[in-house]
Amino acid sequence: MRLRLAAFLFLALAAPALAQTLRVGVRAPMLTPDPASSFNPDRGITLQAYQPLLLQDPNLQPTPGLAISWKLRDPTTWEIKLRPGVQFSDGSNLTPADVLFSMDRIRKTEITQNYRSNLREITAAEAEGTDTVIIHTRNPAPTLPFDLATFPILSAHAAEGATLEDFNGGRAAVGTGPFRLVKWNPGQNVILERNPSYWGKAPEWERVEFRFVPNDSARVAALLAGDLDLIDAVPAELLDRVQSNDKLHTQSTIGVLAMFLQMDIGRAVTPYATTIDGQPLPKNPLADVRVRRAITTAINRQGLAQRVMQGTEEPAGQLMAPGLDNHVPSLLPPPYDPAKAKALLAEAGYPQGFGLTLTCTNDRYPGDDRLCQAIGQMLTASGIHAKVETTPIAILFRRRAGGGPEGKMDLSMYMIGYGPPNGLASAGLSSMAETQDRSIGRGGNNYSGYSNPELDKLIRAAEQELDPAKRAALTEQATRIVVDQVVVVPLLFTKNIWGMRKDLTITPRADSFTYAETIRSAP
Numbered sequence: 001m002r003l004r005l006a007a008f009l010f011l012a013l014a015a016p017a018l019a020q021t022l023r024v025g026v027r028a029p030m031l032t033p034d035p036a037s038s039f040n041p042d043r044g045i046t047l048q049a050y051q052p053l054l055l056q057d058p059n060l061q062p063t064p065g066l067a068i069s070w071k072l073r074d075p076t077t078w079e080i081k082l083r084p085g086v087q088f089s090d091g092s093n094l095t096p097a098d099v100l101f102s103m104d105r106i107r108k109t110e111i112t113q114n115y116r117s118n119l120r121e122i123t124a125a126e127a128e129g130t131d132t133v134i135i136h137t138r139n140p141a142p143t144l145p146f147d148l149a150t151f152p153i154l155s156a157h158a159a160e161g162a163t164l165e166d167f168n169g170g171r172a173a174v175g176t177g178p179f180r181l182v183k184w185n186p187g188q189n190v191i192l193e194r195n196p197s198y199w200g201k202a203p204e205w206e207r208v209e210f211r212f213v214p215n216d217s218a219r220v221a222a223l224l225a226g227d228l229d230l231i232d233a234v235p236a237e238l239l240d241r242v243q244s245n246d247k248l249h250t251q252s253t254i255g256v257l258a259m260f261l262q263m264d265i266g267r268a269v270t271p272y273a274t275t276i277d278g279q280p281l282p283k284n285p286l287a288d289v290r291v292r293r294a295i296t297t298a299i300n301r302q303g304l305a306q307r308v309m310q311g312t313e314e315p316a317g318q319l320m321a322p323g324l325d326n327h328v329p330s331l332l333p334p335p336y337d338p339a340k341a342k343a344l345l346a347e348a349g350y351p352q353g354f355g356l357t358l359t360c361t362n363d364r365y366p367g368d369d370r371l372c373q374a375i376g377q378m379l380t381a382s383g384i385h386a387k388v389e390t391t392p393i394a395i396l397f398r399r400r401a402g403g404g405p406e407g408k409m410d411l412s413m414y415m416i417g418y419g420p421p422n423g424l425a426s427a428g429l430s431s432m433a434e435t436q437d438r439s440i441g442r443g444g445n446n447y448s449g450y451s452n453p454e455l456d457k458l459i460r461a462a463e464q465e466l467d468p469a470k471r472a473a474l475t476e477q478a479t480r481i482v483v484d485q486v487v488v489v490p491l492l493f494t495k496n497i498w499g500m501r502k503d504l505t506i507t508p509r510a511d512s513f514t515y516a517e518t519i520r521s522a523p
Helices: 002-018 042-046 096-108 116-120 144-148 216-224 237-242 289-297 302-306 338-347 368-381 391-404 424-431 453-464 470-482
Strands: 020-028 052-057 061-064 068-074 077-082 120-129 133-136 177-185 189-194 207-212 249-264 313-315 354-361 385-393 413-418 488-499
Touching: 002 133, 020 216, 061 144, 068 144, 077 096, 096 116, 096 120, 096 133, 116 424, 120 189, 207 354, 216 354, 216 488, 237 249, 249 289, 289 488, 302 313, 302 368, 302 488, 338 413, 354 368, 354 391, 368 385, 368 413, 368 488, 385 391, 391 413, 413 424, 424 453, 453 470
Parallel strands: 020 207, 354 385, 354 413
Antiparallel strands: 052 061, 068 077, 077 133, 120 133, 177 189, 189 207, 249 413, 249 488, 313 488
């Protein structure tokens, strides 16, 4: 009897310890542990270790974080008060010097996607006493708090001169978040451990393993088998398998991420546009707005959302989804009209259509390769004979950034997902449609070559307008220009869907981040 009682007590005591490790499967792999990266799969993990001044609620509105208050002293001067008593994971105290160092490091760190655009209006910053940071902006920047909620604050003494290895569990892996980044194994996983110095409520999990499982079937199979406790990006075709399992359930929300086609608009000749018989076209058809309108009209978004994605995404006709910043309810997705698309092509001088390569990822978004094939078929049926190719996102990024001759973009049209990290429509407009000037953080994701000085002025005016109603009107005006000129082709608004054990719950977020801090045992 005593032996059985001892065994029972041992198991009872051991059970909570075993439950302290959480195993999470994510579709998109982390590409770097450097917290200067603003690439969403990287942010979703590094922001659990390195926090911004302000946090973002599930709908991406700024809330107190390392800063407890923020206010305008005048139109171009912000006062930021730091939370007292915050410590980094090594036990050192957060100071204004760490904030100043972190902003300066972002400006100097060369990473393809970083937070530089979130600092573009800041001209200077200085400490005022031991708990205050004063930020000066070039122009009025009423939405700066949204930007301050995007980039992480590092320990100056730990991150000074740090290498990639230093951030990969080394001396620079020091933050204020609920977890510490212990080890990143490229293409495999990343390990986080609870930060004993965290200023907020301690997370339930002592240790979290994020496994990178790009294959949808493999990710769902691991959840069904009990090898994973929770997964993100449950694909449409496997959703029923998760929901019908009595040991599992799902949670979801509409996301800030939208799927788009981006086109090579600005070049005189584009590399993957051909005649019907495969000869290179002497001029770029995508530079003609009538061709771009034909492309957006040729796409059956309702069919993509309901049949291809089985109701897990919604048709899009603009940059921001319903319920998010500056969504314009009257901007509906263009009606699907293949006959109109053919007429527009004929009007543009392509009565027989032309050939075009559509490039998509096959490891980043739920169903991305399947979605790409369906879009290619729709384009072909409307006269644009699409050759579909799929590739890992790392390769697409390299080709987009200059993998072609003379360092030019090695793509003509590609599908990509994008959502502004700060949740603002004006930031999305600037990133996707403003004239690209990476030196000042403008047009960071506008690789199309599209440039419209009047649109640029509108976007900047919206960013600087102190009156919220006037700012919304300017943002809507800019949005309508982007849609009318088909600077990008909005396709679908994504739904973020998590599958998990029945005894777990998560706080769904518009940015799709799987924050282990918000994963809890169900009551």
